[in-house]
Amino acid sequence: MSSSFESTQSVAIIGGGPGGYEAALAAAQLGAQVTVVERAGVGGSAVITDVVPSKSLIATADAAVAISEATDLGVQFYAKGESGKPLKPEVAINLAAVNKRLLSLARQQSDDMRASLAEAGVRIITGEGRLESGNAVVVSTGPGGTDFDRIEADTLVVSVGASPRELPTAKPDGVRILTWTQLYDMKELPPHLIVVGSGVTGAEFASAYMNLGAEVTLISSRDQVLPGEDRDAAAVLEKVFKRGGMHVLSKSRADTVENTGDGVRVTLADGRTVEGSHCLMAVGSIPNTAGIGLEEAGVQMTESGHIRVNRVARTSVPNIYAAGDCTTFVPLASVASMQGRTAVFHALGDAVIPLERRRITANIFTAPEIATVGWQEKDVEDGLINGVIHKLPLAANPRAKMMGIRDGFVKVIARQGSGTVIGGVIVAPRASELIYPIAIAVERRMTVDQVSRVFAVYPSLTGSITDAVRAMHIVDHSDA
Secondary structure, eight states: OOOSSOOOOEEEEEOOSHHHHHHHHHHHHTTOEEEEEESSOTTHHHHHTSHHHHHHHHHHHHHHHHHHTGGGGTOOOOEEOTTSOEEOOOOOOOHHHHHHHHHHHHHHHHHHHHHHHHHTTOEEEESEEEEETTTEEEEEOSGGGOOEEEEEOSEEEEOOOEEEOOBTTBOOOSSSEEOTTSGGGOSSOOSEEEEEOOSHHHHHHHHHHHHHTOEEEEEOSSSSSSTTSOHHHHHHHHHHHHHTTOEEETTOOEEEEEEOSSSEEEEETTSOEEEESEEEEOSOEEESOTTSSTTTTTOOBOTTSOBOOOTTSBOSSTTEEEOSTTBSSOOOHHHHHHHHHHHHHHHTTOOOOOOOGGGOEEEEOSSSEEEEEESOHHHHHTTSSOEEEEEEEGGGSHHHHHHTOOSOEEEEEEETTTOBEEEEEEEETTHHHHTHHHHHHHHTTOBHHHHHTSOOOSSOTTHHHHHHHHHGGGSOOTTO
């Protein structure tokens, strides 16, 4: 919805990632004078080295699986040999071509975003930005920091993102020991990839490279992959990993990683060693907030270097806002985008709805995907909310049978008494798409009965959502 007023204010944004990009578009839409400072390219690391390339890689892995499993659906691939006898071809991955394509897609997306900003009238400066007091940004634009530009603005938005965390005993070298930003330089599929860290990033890349055909060992310091996620979802994924041949080392902490010349050696805390060809370090990230003038400007930070923000993305300094992975809020590109828009709407006096963590939809792009929204089963078990839960295996869905889907489920969580939908989990191919109806139900506070009256196509995977909420009709509504 367009605003009925135009602002005469100026907005300066450090960082052109999802948060900075959306903040710039929203500010331009409201008539403000907008400047974006970006060092790597519009879209930031999310577009250039993180989300876009990684999900493109995962799409390639999904295609490889679809081809290899097509036989189960009666589709067979053969080529004739010299004798005329049929030969069964193997699925081959040209990783150099894959990486070239996905980096090209990332750059194309960045160029498209830059064009959108330019069309909206946003000024873009390439360089390193830092705060100067609370109303100006100084940009180093020349090589070696020799040239400077100073931008004064009424409102400042900091959206500088985060970088892969590095361990002193496992320093990435870009050759054998890699961060997720360095994977795309590989020309060939790694014969044996060791992934240290079983959080979202580690699980996604472990899943992708396993499905591309690499031998994969996943080292997890916890008793399950994806610690902190829904236990049932993590169990399904771990079962799929092991069925696919992945070595999952649970309750194992990596102490050191060394490049042996022709491979890597990972030494665990208990003295065991694991050897492979390459190692991906996926042990979290650190915010890019050091040395950009935040403390001097009076912005409150955490010990980890994250910027403290409230639900409208405002910092402790009234005219300074922050968005994205550099803040204390949820580190998702979609959240960064919403924070950026919310920050500008609040700063320029437009209508704003404070962000609510319990309404954020998240997805893990493994195979199968894991999508979540709202309150979770553990919250109910811990007594944080009074809810009821219904879980429906996806294998019972007729469309899933037709597609050969064996793994996954739909789980709906509703408030006890009223039957209001307060959360959900979907484990399935394209769970990122399937979670949307539950997200709408959570956002609009719909009851399971209201959702059950929505027609789902038959047959469809969304039919499992309808089946789940229909089964919850037995919820006692006497306290509603």
